[in-house]
Amino acid sequence: MAASGLIPREFIDQLLARCDIVDVINARVPLKKHGREYQACCPFHNEKTPSFTVSPNKQFYHCFGCGMNGSAITFLMEYEHLEFVEAIESIASSMGLEVPREEGRKRSPQQQQKQKGLVDLMAEASTYYQKQLKLNTAAVEYMKNRGLSGEIAQAYGVGYSKKSWDAAIKHLSSRYRQEQIVESGIAIAKDEGGSYDRYRDRIMFPIRNRKGQVIGFGGRVMGDDTPKYINSPETPLFHKSNELYGLYEARQATRKLERIIVVEGYMDVISLAQFGITYGVATLGTATTQQHIEILYRTVPEIIFCFDGDRAGKEAAWRALDNTLPVLRDDKAIHFMFLPDGEDPDSLVRSIGKEAFEESFSSATPLSAYFIEALSAKFNITQNEGKAQFLNEASTLLKKVPESQLKDLILQDIAKLTGVDRKSILKGKQDVAEQETPRRSSRRNNASYQRSVTHPPIQYACILLLNKPSLAQLVKNPEQIAFSGLPGTDLLTTLIESVEESPHINAITLLERWRHSDLESDLLQLMKSQPNSDDDEIMSKEFSDCLASIEKQARKSKLEILFHKQVTDGLSDQEKGDIRYLTDQLSVQ
Numbered sequence: 001m002a003a004s005g006l007i008p009r010e011f012i013d014q015l016l017a018r019c020d021i022v023d024v025i026n027a028r029v030p031l032k033k034h035g036r037e038y039q040a041c042c043p044f045h046n047e048k049t050p051s052f053t054v055s056p057n058k059q060f061y062h063c064f065g066c067g068m069n070g071s072a073i074t075f076l077m078e079y080e081h082l083e084f085v086e087a088i089e090s091i092a093s094s095m096g097l098e099v100p101r102e103e104g105r106k107r108s109p110q111q112q113q114k115q116k117g118l119v120d121l122m123a124e125a126s127t128y129y130q131k132q133l134k135l136n137t138a139a140v141e142y143m144k145n146r147g148l149s150g151e152i153a154q155a156y157g158v159g160y161s162k163k164s165w166d167a168a169i170k171h172l173s174s175r176y177r178q179e180q181i182v183e184s185g186i187a188i189a190k191d192e193g194g195s196y197d198r199y200r201d202r203i204m205f206p207i208r209n210r211k212g213q214v215i216g217f218g219g220r221v222m223g224d225d226t227p228k229y230i231n232s233p234e235t236p237l238f239h240k241s242n243e244l245y246g247l248y249e250a251r252q253a254t255r256k257l258e259r260i261i262v263v264e265g266y267m268d269v270i271s272l273a274q275f276g277i278t279y280g281v282a283t284l285g286t287a288t289t290q291q292h293i294e295i296l297y298r299t300v301p302e303i304i305f306c307f308d309g310d311r312a313g314k315e316a317a318w319r320a321l322d323n324t325l326p327v328l329r330d331d332k333a334i335h336f337m338f339l340p341d342g343e344d345p346d347s348l349v350r351s352i353g354k355e356a357f358e359e360s361f362s363s364a365t366p367l368s369a370y371f372i373e374a375l376s377a378k379f380n381i382t383q384n385e386g387k388a389q390f391l392n393e394a395s396t397l398l399k400k401v402p403e404s405q406l407k408d409l410i411l412q413d414i415a416k417l418t419g420v421d422r423k424s425i426l427k428g429k430q431d432v433a434e435q436e437t438p439r440r441s442s443r444r445n446n447a448s449y450q451r452s453v454t455h456p457p458i459q460y461a462c463i464l465l466l467n468k469p470s471l472a473q474l475v476k477n478p479e480q481i482a483f484s485g486l487p488g489t490d491l492l493t494t495l496i497e498s499v500e501e502s503p504h505i506n507a508i509t510l511l512e513r514w515r516h517s518d519l520e521s522d523l524l525q526l527m528k529s530q531p532n533s534d535d536d537e538i539m540s541k542e543f544s545d546c547l548a549s550i551e552k553q554a555r556k557s558k559l560e561i562l563f564h565k566q567v568t569d570g571l572s573d574q575e576k577g578d579i580r581y582l583t584d585q586l587s588v589q
Contacts, residue, residue: 007088011100013502013509016071019091021059021508024072028079036534043079044068044331058467059508060527066331067404069524071508081298083210084515118237121176121184122206122214128171129159129204129217136160139203142222146267147350152274156205156249161219163201185216185232199230205266207232207284208248218245218266218284229265231285240284242291245269247299253278259302259361261337262288263345264316268306271346275354280345288320293327302333304364306345309338318374321367325400328367328407335364368410371397372417387418395426402521455529457549458488463529464543465495466507468536471543472499486553491522559583 022038025031031038031054042052042063051065062069068078076087092099133139133153139160143153161168169187178195181187187195202219209215216232232238246269250257261280263269272280283292296303305320307313317336324334337360339348349357365373375394380386394414401407411422455463465471475481478496481489499505511523531539562571562579
């Protein structure tokens with residue numbers, strides 16, 4: 001079992017500074033030297049011509065074909081399907097290092113024992129519920145009527161909770177305290193003291209984590225009572241936005257999964273498994289989250305969302321799509337499959353069988369097509385007003401999507417559908433095609449990173465800093481940049497401040513620091529670009545030129561604001577003096 005406590009940020013920084021991404025990747029994917037970088041055919045998608053490039057300078061990999069990129073940590077997470085901490089432990093082990101844990105947040109022996117106690121309690125509860133299923137005639141008949149075998153029930157650990165207010169509590173209280181039973185979610189505390197069983201007269205579905213430990217339950221009624229399902233509350237073990245029912249079992253059933261089908265209920269997962277479709281999972285009483293998508297990304301190349309064809313199913317599908325957009329990737333396929341009226345996965349697989357059910361996947365709607373279809377259905381794009389509403393919402397949604405070939409293709413489809421050019425769709429944002437064309441051309445010529453030729457000063461200053469962090473020493477007044485209010489200065493000042501705090505920091509460490517933050521996608525885009533020159537003197541000159549341009553832009557922006565105020569509200573004496581000062585400064589620049 002891995003040690004408890006958080007890994008200190010300083011250790012992660014040092015690990016990335018000491019490890020060589022070339023060694024990490026080359027041990028798994030043979031690399032060939034190509035100029036200053038290394039190349040290989042991408043391990044994340046099929047290709048004949050190498051487009052996977054590794055930069056020893058930045059300690060960064062990037063595939064120009066599918067868009068995959070990141071650090072040595074990211075590579076291991078994607079290539080070996082590891083969690084973040086597991087990837088760090090793997091790199092540290094290869095270097096003979098022990099991964100430390102922060103003492104301030106490290107679990108005490110008492111806390112570790114408490115965690116283990118909850119894991120043991122949940123395992124005991126699961127065993128108890130499984131025994132109760134065999135002893136209850138009504139529960140056994142219900143399972144038989146649903147067409148579920150004893151073998152599949154055993155494989156998924158299905159159980160039954162007695163029609164009692166305290167049966168589970170009485171069983172568990174011989175080994176566990178009442179507070180533990182309540183904390184686990186098995187029981188609910190009463191206001192006046194004491195507790196009672198959360199689950200009563202329900203079929204019980206244990207929810208397992210990736211280690212196979214039971215961390216929660218879903219309880220389903222056998223009749224028409226409500227609520228239909230009761231799920232475990234949030235507990236120290238169970239966080240529903242991070243877990244998927246059936247994922248552990250799917251991994252156990254198939255060593256190398258090629259796809260996952262996401263359905264709405266526990267019974268759907270088990271019914272599909274009984275018919276040999278052992279790769280179904282379900283969310284736990286919540287919409288599909290970004291965390292769910294990222295977990296599935298590390299498991300399979302294809303995700304199929306399977307929903308009822310009614311209004312509720314369409315709404316669930318749209319929520320899933322919306323939450324997927326910020327983590328959309330070129331190397332992963334996402335499809336939406338809507339079932340015929342009156343059918344769910346359980347009923348459909350029983351009526352048509354495994355082969356026909358799996359054949360229906362071929363007609364599932366790709367995410368890019370569903371994005372446009374669902375939006376088109378909301379607005380009448382034959383009229384300008386409806387078209388404007390459609391474009392406005394599409395633009396808002398697409399701004400969540402990282403730059404990728406798929407985003408580019410969605411923009412192309414929208415442009416064809418509406419007759420509006422892609423620049424207008426993104427409301428004046430730099431056209432994706434113009435950014436991508438030099439990059440693709442660069443790949444054809446020498447498969448190296450895009451050289452900067454058109455980046456605006458703030459963006460290019462960031463690119464230079466990522467390649468040579470010591471350039472931050474040339475910045476005399478970071479606050480002046482921050483207060484300029486120009487687009488992009490937030491990121492630039494953040495980079496400058498980070499380098500000032502940690503002078504020996506490198507680009508990939510900066511990227512890892514902001515993993516899953518608002519800055520991550522911007523940093524990833526910048527990491528793909530190279531300066532015009534690798535010469536230190538030229539880079540310093542270019543960085544100084546960028547700073548001068550930024551200062552000039554800031555003064556012009558301030559002047560525009562003051563001129564506007566002069567026309568609308570009038571100026572104070574101080575502001576009039578500011579205009580004279582700024583005008584004089586611009587005249588000598």
